[in-house]
Amino acid sequence: MEFTMGLSDGIAWPWPIAVYLFFAGISGGAIATAIFIRFYKGQTENTPFYKAAALISFVTISLGMLCLVLDLTNPLFFWRILVYYNLNSVMSIGVIALTAYIPLVALITLLAFEDEIRKIPALGILLPVIEKLKGVRRPCEVAVLILAMAVCAYTGFLISALIRFPIINTSVLPALFIASGISAGAASAKMLAVSMFKEEMHSQDMKLLHGAEWPIMAAEILFIFMIAMSLFTGNAGMQSAFSAFHVGDWAGVFWLGVVGVGFCGPLLLNFATSKRFSHSAQAFYASGVCAVTGMMCLRLFIIYAGQNFAI
């Protein structure tokens, strides 16, 4: 005996959640890449990429929180998530991680913009704070690096706990979200570093990031392929969910947005064009925009196609 009706009205988590997953991924990916480069190369100054990443990270996580709160049935209820905890709940653990992550990112952003703040007399009151915080910069950065990865992974664990949806209820989702968060986070921070903070497009930092782009993209493709294959070879419910890849509007979003724009876009721009064009500013920005768009499409596909194909 079975029933197919449901009491909820359609999809429980609509697009604001996809946007939230997108912002949280960019935030975590951007700051993690910047801190990793800082440690890896032993940098002590605030590089343009570091500034861009800190700013992006703080802005996106704030916007993400806004999406999250606005998606509540009544946004005024948000304080309840901060007051009551259930440590069996992935969401509750995520809230704990975010309450540590957001202030620490704000702190790192403050430290990253020390020089800019010095130039503005009105912000003079912040200088003694910055001086005091400098002592804890290193441990904070280590904590943020770990928390940023945790936040990226958390967005995956959060939805993979929804057991009714075969596309969402997969174990590789957190890994996929870390990989795509890093690629889109790094891409957006790169673009901001060059456009706003006068980073040279072919500097050493940029070269390092550019080189890391392809293995990360390969990992993303592999993870998506793993999800598709496990659905394809799975039980009846999983096999019917596999049709999300070739039936309906969201299949279009997947093939055009995720595969076409997100993966083929940067690959073609970099390897199928003349060397002169692939090193130009247009190619640099287009490739970055492609990576970010692809990531947004991936989140939308997972959220919508995932919830449309329930067991």
Next chain:
Amino acid sequence: MSENIERRRFLKCLGASSLIIAPLGCSSVKEKESDANKPHYAMVFDQNKCTGCGECKEACNLANNLPEGKSRLLLEQHSGGLEGQPCPHCGKTTECGCERKFVRVSCQQCKNAPCVTVCPTGAAHRDEKTGIVTMDASKCAGCKYCIGACPYDARFINKETDVADNCDFCLHSKLAIGELPACVQKCRYDALIFGDIKDPTSYVSKLLRVKDSVRMKPGFGTEPSLRYIPIVKLGV
């Protein structure tokens, strides 16, 4: 010297691990204790008796002060034509020979309830005294995590209160005053039976001892407390 470092490291690790473990005790959700003496309320839906009249839905709406037209349960028709609508089984819009079959759609009152696990605030919780999965409306933040997590899609947002809602066997409205759930009271065909299956003398226990019953989607491992007695084919 090396001993000192060892001890220092040991104390450091001890401090760090206690910092990690300590918050586990601060949860605002109580872990379930041994439930040997607690009742286990169950409901049986007898498909042989249900005619699909829908009075259970109306009773539910009234008893629980739900928004107009909304109830915590639905009836899904599996076969037999209603006037003007095609029979879900054979597809005919005219009179068909199919037997009218209905299925109750409502919270399955799982023993391993995913909604209780995922709820970040503990609003979706198990009532301590009765073991019934119910809502603390004052804690619900309206995140809809429980709605997505429910394998039965049996939870919904109450548009008037903006919080999640589920069938809790009328825990606060009827059981609280010693009555049976509203739908059970209302059903004039005795298609719904409610009681404590831990009590061997209860009617529901006796019924389940002699009748074959099934649970919905047992593969999820949620162990529902709602049992279904399906219509059995005759003359096979």
